[in-house]
Amino acid sequence: MTKTLSLRAIVIAAASLALQTVHAAPAAPTAASTLPKLVVVLVVDGLPNEQVQRYRDQFGQGGLRRMLDQGASFSNAHQAHGVTVTAIGHSAVLTGAYPYVHGIIGNNWIDPVTKKSVYCTEDTNYTYIGEETQPSDGTSPARLKVNTLGDELRYATGSRSKVITVSGKDRGAILLAGKTGTAYMYMDKTGDFASSTYYMKQHPEWATKYLATKPQDRYYGKTWSALLPEAAYAADAPEDLNAPKAGQHNRLPYAYYSESGAIDAGYYASLRVGPYLDQLTLDFARAAVEGENLGRNPAGVPDLLGVSLSAHDYVNHAFGPESKLSHDHLQRLDRMLAEFFTYLDKRVGMDNVLVVLTADHGFPNTPEFSKTQHYDAERLDGNQLMAALDKHLEAKFGVAKLVQAWSLPNIHLDYKLAEQNKLKREDVENAAARFLLAQNGIVDAFTRTQFESGAVQGTHINTLMRRAWNRELSGDLMVVTKPYWYFGTGTSGTSHGSPYAYDTNVPLMIMGKRWIKPGDYGQYAEVVDIAPTLAHLLRVRPPSGSEGRVLTETLR
Known part of the structure; x- marks a missing residue:
């Protein structure tokens, strides 16, 4: 009897001590507290990884270099499908799927029934909000046959997570936003960013107020000049290697104006080539972060911001990735990203932010440049x-x-x-x-x-x-x-779309100190790996067509 009482006393005392220890210890983190508050997915349109590596020593401290130093960076990452164009590449990023599944087989393709050309995001059931809309304009993701990481995030959180995307191209925004996110895209005729009636009947108040300030008008009469000392561009192709296209010149400084002498549609369209379109895109993204309170979701769930930066594609098409203009544009974009990260750090705290940066496709050199390297190019x-x-x-x-x-x-x-x-x-x-x-x-x-x-x-x-x-x-x-051959005509510029490494090899960087192990990774990776990796970190179901792998080697 005494032994029994003694044993019982010992058990009670041990339990009491355990309870005291539990109450005295700091509270264990909840599942929600281990998740990012904001996931930022950056897609630089038309950025070959080769350019990141070639110019990396010239980057500043806070943009691409920050991602290279503080994040996981894959040198052998690819858009792993054979037709490397904008719409297909953007679809891969957050679906984790290939075209044979997700159904976006080009920017344009032939409708198998009508045998007429269709555009990847056209949908005559919807129109741009407050903007002129043509039948072939991109207004919805109806042709995307699968869902995205953002759709899964919203499903898992009962639509409490917000998914907002912005791009200089409609397909860049729409195909990142998926079925249930909200996309905003640059309007060539007005320089505004607009959504479509697929997403809402009218813009939210924050967007209306922001657009009323007409930030796009501030660049009229401005010039794009070289950022770095002239010696920094010594290895670039000669500026007169390619004849400029009609109405363009092929060297810096590059001026922004209109033939009419007034701010008009011609001026707004001209902003696509050069750094100002990307600056406007990032500025609108900041307005969205504040207007939608991204990263500070009152429901305590993660939000997703997708930003597709379109201008590098326009620059590379016009002048080639070997050009001084392309070189300088990437340096300017690097500085813009540094400012954007600084903003996010102040607004949300970068310890709470997970950032992914990739590209929708790479780029070949212009045939004229390739021939100087003794390549068969036409x-x-x-x-x-x-x-x-x-x-x-x-x-x-x-x-x-x-x-x-x-x-x-x-x-x-x-x-x-x-x-x-x-x-x-x-x-x-x-x-x-x-x-x-x-x-x-x-x-x-x-x-x-x-x-x-x-x-x-x-x-x-x-x-x-x-x-x-x-x-x-x-x-x-x-x-x-x-x-080094591609389908096209004319005597200048270049294009993409092949299954060769210069078109498929793109940057793939992931930064987030609480989740990602920094380092240079030489393992083969694909852009379709982004969606399942984010799904793993966000603890949600992978998108329906996802075939990528979780990049486990990068995870803490």
């Missing part, structure tokens, strides 16, 4: 190529107009016409593919039959092209140009 006139293909098929089969439509690299054949003339689909496809492979500038051609039968296997490029082909939407043929 522009390939797609219209001429398609006319020649149609003529060849007519000569072979005795049937005109077997090539029905195209939006390269996709080509649509008229299967119904072939059937009416007792031609086998495979025979027409194979004849077309053989002709294309014989043309200078074309290195590969894939047919619908090959894709549907699973015959497109093996090589890395085959994998990328298979991911880019959507059974319901894509063409009956897909072609791949030679390296």
Whole structure:
């Protein structure tokens, strides 16, 4: 009996001590307190990782260098699909999906029913708020077949999390916002940022007040001048290597004005080329942070801000990534990001913010520059190529107009016409593919039959092209140009869209001291890895089409 009482006393005393210890210790953090208060996803349109590495020693302390030093940075990250354009790249970031699943197969493509060109975010059911809207303008994510990380975040929090995106291009904002976020995009004719009636009937008060100040007008008559000493640009391509396009010049200083001598649509459109569009985008993002109280959500749940910075793409298209203008623009963007991070630190506290930075695609050099490096590089006139293909098929089969439509690299054949003339689909496809492979500038051609039968296997490029082909939407043929060749005309500038590393290799940086281990990572990574990684950190379900992996090597 005494032993029993003694043992009981010991148990009671131990329990009492344990309770005292629990009450005396600091409260354990709740699940919510371990989550970021704000996730910021930055997409620099048309930024090859090569430029980040080449110019990294010239960055300031608070922008890209801060992400390189304080975040995880992947040198071997890729947009891992074969058609590297803006809409597809932006779709990959927060869906974690490839085009064969998410359904965005280009900026434009041929509708398989009407055989007319459609735009990735066009939707005539909606209009821009307070702005003129054309039928082909981007107003909704209806063509995106899957959801996004932001959609999953809002689902998990009962729509208490806010998802706001802003971009110089409608597709940049809409495809980041997903189905349930809210997108704002730059209007070329007015210089305002507007949303569409898909998201709301009218702008919130904060947006209306901000737009009334007309911040875009302050750059009229301003010039874009070199930020760094002249010696810093010594390795850039000669400024007169490419003839400027009509109405443009190809060197700094670069002036912003209009032919009319007044602030008008021409002036607002001109702001796309150069640093001021990005500055306006980040300024509007600041207004959204404050207007929507992002990062200070009263429900205690994370918010998501997506910012797509469009101007670098316009600069690279016009002048090439080897140009002084592209070099300087990236340096200016670096300083803008430093200011933006400083703002977020004061507003939200960077210890509470998780930042991701990537790009929708890279860029090849202009053919003129590539030739100075002894590369075989040219522009390939797609219209001429398609006319020649149609003529060849007519000569072979005795049937005109077997090539029905195209939006390269996709080509649509008229299967119904072939059937009416007792031609086998495979025979027409194979004849077309053989002709294309014989043309200078074309290195590969894939047919619908090959894709549907699973015959497109093996090589890395085959994998990328298979991911880019959507059974319901894509063409009956897909072609791949030679390296350093691209579809285009003219005598200046460059474009993207290939499965080659200069178009696929993009920056992928993640910064957040409470969640991410800083370092330079050489592991292979893909942009589709961003969404599942964020889903893991936010403790939400991955988006429906996600095929990426969690970047576990970066996690604390």
